[in-house]
Amino acid sequence: MTDARLYLLQRATAVLLAPLVLVHLGLILHAVEAGLSAAEILQRTRGSIAWATFYGLFVLAVAVHAPIGLRNVAREWLAWGGRWLNWATFLMGVLLLWLGARAVWAVVGGGL
Amino acid sequence: MVENMLDVEIWRGKETGRFETYRVPNGSSQTILDVVTWVQRNVEPALAYRFACRVGMCGSCAMTVNGRPRWTCRSHVSKVVKSGRLRIEPLYNMPRIKDLVVDMTPFFEKWQAARGQFKPSITRFDPMERISPDSMRRRAVDAGIECINCGVCHAACDVVAWNNDYLGPAALNRSWTLANDERDADRGGLLSTISRSGGCHSCHTHGSCVEDCPVGLNPAAGIAGLKRMTLTGLLRGDLG
Ligand code: SF4
Ligand code: SF4
Numbered sequence: 434m435t436d437a438r439l440y441l442l443q444r445a446t447a448v449l450l451a452p453l454v455l456v457h458l459g460l461i462l463h464a465v466e467a468g469l470s471a472a473e474i475l476q477r478t479r480g481s482i483a484w485a486t487f488y489g490l491f492v493l494a495v496a497v498h499a500p501i502g503l504r505n506v507a508r509e510w511l512a513w514g515g516r517w518l519n520w521a522t523f524l525m526g527v528l529l530l531w532l533g534a535r536a537v538w539a540v541v542g543g544g545l
Numbered sequence: 546m547v548e549n550m551l552d553v554e555i556w557r558g559k560e561t562g563r564f565e566t567y568r569v570p571n572g573s574s575q576t577i578l579d580v581v582t583w584v585q586r587n588v589e590p591a592l593a594y595r596f597a598c599r600v601g602m603c604g605s606c607a608m609t610v611n612g613r614p615r616w617t618c619r620s621h622v623s624k625v626v627k628s629g630r631l632r633i634e635p636l637y638n639m640p641r642i643k644d645l646v647v648d649m650t651p652f653f654e655k656w657q658a659a660r661g662q663f664k665p666s667i668t669r670f671d672p673m674e675r676i677s678p679d680s681m682r683r684r685a686v687d688a689g690i691e692c693i694n695c696g697v698c699h700a701a702c703d704v705v706a707w708n709n710d711y712l713g714p715a716a717l718n719r720s721w722t723l724a725n726d727e728r729d730a731d732r733g734g735l736l737s738t739i740s741r742s743g744g745c746h747s748c749h750t751h752g753s754c755v756e757d758c759p760v761g762l763n764p765a766a767g768i769a770g771l772k773r774m775t776l777t778g779l780l781r782g783d784l785g
C-alpha cells in the first residue's frame with residue numbers, strides 16, 4: 434500500500450473518530466455523574482444494536498488509525514522499514530481489532 | 546585600545562574531528578563567510594570550505610552557524626553572534642568530507658528520486674504553450690521556483706535525520722513546482738513517485754524548512770499542496 438493510501442486511511446478514520454471520541458467521553462462523564470453501577474450500564478447496553486454499531490465502528494476506526502500512526506513512529510524512531518514494518522503494522526491492527534471486539538462483546542453481548 | 550575580537554570555533558576533520566578556536570577581528574558588516582575566509586587566509590591555509598558567488602545566488606556556502614543552517618555569504622556576523630562567539634560546523638544531514646565541506650550527493654539524489662526533471666509534453670517544433678502569469682498553478686510555481694539548492698532546509702529537517710528514505714523539503718518543493726507546471730507531461734507519474742515510502746506524506750509540517758530557507762520559500766506549504774493533490778488523485782482513482 435502506498436503512503437498516500439495510508440495517509441488517506443489515517444485522515445478518514447480521524448474524521449470518523451473525532452465525533453465518536455467526543456460521544457464516548459460524554460458518555461463516561463454522564464455515567465459517572467449519574468452514578469451508574471456496572472450492572473446498570475450493562476442493562477442499557479446488552480443486546481443494543483445501536484451501541485454495538487457505535488462501538489463496533491469505534492473499534493474498527495481505531496484498529497486502522499492507530500497502527501498507521503505507530504508505523505510512522507517506528508519508522509522514524511526505530512528505523513524500521515520494509516516487510517517487517519508492514520507486518521508489524523498489520524499485526525498491531527489485528528491485535529487492536531481483537532481487543533476491541535472482545536470489549537464490545539463484553540458490553541453488548543449476551544442478549545444479542 | 547584592545548581590538549574587538551570574535552571567538553570562532555570551527556569544525557576540523559570529517560565525521561570525527563574537533564572544534565578549533567580562532568580569534569578573528571570583528572570588522573563591521575562582515576559575514577560568516579568573511580570570517581571563515583579570514584581564518585583560511587591568515588591562520589589555517591588547510592581549512593576546507595565552499596563558496597562561489599558570495600551574493601546569495603549559487604547556494605554553495607551553507608554551513609551550520611551557532612546550531613542553525615545558514616547561507617554564510619549573506620549572514621551578517623552581528624545578526625547571529627552570541628556573546629562574541631561563533632560556532633561554525635558543516636551542514637547537518639549530509640556526510641562530512643573535510644572541515645566545513647559536506648558531500649551533497651545524497652541531497653541531489655533525492656531530487657532525482659523525487660522526479661525533479663521536467664517531462665515535456667510537446668517538441669521544439671510545436672508552438673510554445675501560453676501560460677497566464679495570473680493562473681493559480683503558475684502562481685504556485687512562482688512561489689517555489691527560486692530555490693538556490695543550498696541544502697539549508699534539508700539540513701534543518703528532523704524527518705530527513707530520522708528517515709533515510711525521506712525525500713526532504715527541497716526535492717519535494719521541486720516536485721511541487723513541477724506538479725503545477727501545465728506543460729509537464731506526466732503529473733500522474735510524478736504524484737505516484739512522491740507517494741511512495743519516504744514521499745510527501747512523511748512530512749510533519751512543523752516548518753523548520755520554512756524558518757531557515759534563506760530565500761524565504763515555503764517548502765512545507767508546497768508539500769501540504771502535494772498531499773492534497775495525491776489525495777484528490779487517489780479519490781479520483783488516477784493514482785496507484
Ligand atoms: S515541514 Fe516537513 S519538510 Fe519542512 S522541516 Fe518539517 S518535516 Fe521537514
Ligand atoms: S528551498 Fe530554500 S533552503 Fe531549501 S534548498 Fe531551496 S533555497 Fe535552500
Ligand code: FES
Binds near residue numbers: 600604606616
Ligand atoms: S556563495 Fe553563493 S550563495 Fe553564498
